[in-house]
Amino acid sequence: MSAVQTRTIPWSWYTDPAVLRLEQERIFRCSWQYVGCQDDVAESGSFVATRVGEVPVVVVRDEEGTLRAFLNVCRHRGSLVCEGSGRRATLQCPYHAWTYGLDGKLVAAPRFSREGRTDAAELGLIPLQLDTWGPLVFVNPDVDAAPLAEFLGDVPERIRAAGIDLAALRFLQRAESELDANWKISAENFLECYHCPVAHPGFSAVMDVSPEAYLLEMDGGRMTQHSPPRPEPRGDYDPSGEVERGQFHLLFPGTVINVMPGRANFSIGPILPLAPEKTYRFLDYFVAKDADEAWIEESLAFDAQVGAEDRILVERVQAGVRAGLLDEGRLMPESEQLVAHFQSLVVNALG
Ligand code: FES
Numbered sequence: 001m002s003a004v005q006t007r008t009i010p011w012s013w014y015t016d017p018a019v020l021r022l023e024q025e026r027i028f029r030c031s032w033q034y035v036g037c038q039d040d041v042a043e044s045g046s047f048v049a050t051r052v053g054e055v056p057v058v059v060v061r062d063e064e065g066t067l068r069a070f071l072n073v074c075r076h077r078g079s080l081v082c083e084g085s086g087r088r089a090t091l092q093c094p095y096h097a098w099t100y101g102l103d104g105k106l107v108a109a110p111r112f113s114r115e116g117r118t119d120a121a122e123l124g125l126i127p128l129q130l131d132t133w134g135p136l137v138f139v140n141p142d143v144d145a146a147p148l149a150e151f152l153g154d155v156p157e158r159i160r161a162a163g164i165d166l167a168a169l170r171f172l173q174r175a176e177s178e179l180d181a182n183w184k185i186s187a188e189n190f191l192e193c194y195h196c197p198v199a200h201p202g203f204s205a206v207m208d209v210s211p212e213a214y215l216l217e218m219d220g221g222r223m224t225q226h227s228p229p230r231p232e233p234r235g236d237y238d239p240s241g242e243v244e245r246g247q248f249h250l251l252f253p254g255t256v257i258n259v260m261p262g263r264a265n266f267s268i269g270p271i272l273p274l275a276p277e278k279t280y281r282f283l284d285y286f287v288a289k290d291a292d293e294a295w296i297e298e299s300l301a302f303d304a305q306v307g308a309e310d311r312i313l314v315e316r317v318q319a320g321v322r323a324g325l326l327d328e329g330r331l332m333p334e335s336e337q338l339v340a341h342f343q344s345l346v347v348n349a350l351g
């Protein structure tokens, strides 16, 4: 077994704007991120404006039905071109009306030829990498980055093996949140269940969070936790159903994928830095089409409870690490091995 890091990365990395700038440049600008589902842009001309890391992105369905992603920045003076979502024949910048086709080409701009410009062909919206996993859409701002399949690894196979057919699920809701903590603290909190018996009594009454049952695995950018339900689960959530075990993945840097035991279910969403000490997250929830309302309500409430408990935990960590008198913390070599792995990925990425 390789030596496990038992010291954390420097705590200054959770508050330093220079570190966040580097992370945006060297991590988020060249990483895949889940942005939404194909149904959000079902018809030709429909678009949705979003972000990958801090990069503004617009996802469009073109006339041929192909999904495309562009940098949502006007080639004229840099305004955001699209906001929110909608359906248009062209994408028109609201500042001076430079107008782009659904293929990104600049098709019209007031006074363009009158003032002698002939370079329209060079001034299209910048295309970004887009790919799909079933109904799920992912974007990577780096067109040279390795393909989505490499990023996902064997997660799609693991989801299938759990008896979940993503195409057969229905979208339930998007839950958004903002946390007063660095994005890495949110990710690291997701990556260990050492805190579960202490801080998640409801979760731990349903799931077996003992070190013997709760398994941790990692493979490159994929960090996975598996957990069976307790033999006799107590509490507010019924984990019986076609899915036998929980699986919780983090795909570096911040795409979270959850499956709970119970009826077929799936949730996915990114962890994104807004500022050194502020994080934005969303989770899109999907469930079996025939799951009954009572179960759905129970499972969303169960997840919301864990989320509320985690918010307090990560914000308390942020308040501690920003104190400045201590330089670093310690990690448990087994229970927190995924945190150590995540931190090593950050260190490598930042060089
Ligand atoms: S900035 Fe977009 S048209 Fe001028």
Ligand SMILES: [Fe+2]
Residues within 6 Å of the ligand: 189, 190, 195, 200, 306, 310
């Ligand atoms: Fe937690």
